Amino acid sequence: MQVVIDGVTFVPVPQLNDIARLPAALEVRFDSDAGKDLSVREYLAALLLGVWKEGEGFDGKRPFGNSGWHYELCKPLVRAGFIKGKLDADGYIEDVEDGAKAFVTSLIHAMCGTTPKAGAR
Numbered sequence: 001m002q003v004v005i006d007g008v009t010f011v012p013v014p015q016l017n018d019i020a021r022l023p024a025a026l027e028v029r030f031d032s033d034a035g036k037d038l039s040v041r042e043y044l045a046a047l048l049l050g051v052w053k054e055g056e057g058f059d060g061k062r063p064f065g066n067s068g069w070h071y072e073l074c075k076p077l078v079r080a081g082f083i084k085g086k087l088d089a090d091g092y093i094e095d096v097e098d099g100a101k102a103f104v105t106s107l108i109h110a111m112c113g114t115t116p117k118a119g120a121r
Contacts, residue, residue, distance in 0.1 A: 008079070008091075021082060022110040025103075030076035033064035041111055043073060074100050 026041040034046045047069075051058050061067050071093040078085035078096060083103050085096035109116055 019106075019110075022107055025077060025080070025082045026107055026111055028076050028080045028082070030072075032072045033066050033069065034072075040073065040077070040107060044108060044111055070104075071096070073104065077103070 026039060026044075028040050029037055030040075030043075032038060032043060034043055038046070047063055050063050063069055064072075066072075074083060074085065074096050075087065075091070075093055077083045077100070078087060078093065079091075083097055083100045085100065086094045088094040105116070
């Protein structure tokens with residue numbers, strides 16, 4: 001089932017533990033400076049490919065042309081209920097939980113089929 005209200009697509013969030021939720025979170029779709037109607041998986045892949053392609057010239061502050069790119073990724077995950085946070089009246093991140101960074105890190109590991117190493121950041 002697809003629910004679209006005022007041009008915003010909402011996805012049902014299964015009430016599962018975090019590990020089981022990762023594949024569904026990777027498929028959340030959104031528009032960003034990286035492209036239109038991208039999944040979280042496609043966005044993360046574009047980010048990694050940019051690092052690889054640009055090497056030392058990679059701009060970590062503005063990988064897709066604008067700063068605040070990490071909020072661009074968190075916004076659809078907040079909207080879909082995968083991470084806790086608050087959006088303002090215009091749909092921008094007003095507040096996001098401290099665990100958002102760890103959740104995105106888990107998404108990257110799930111996407112790549114890797115596990116975090118002890119002591120790694």
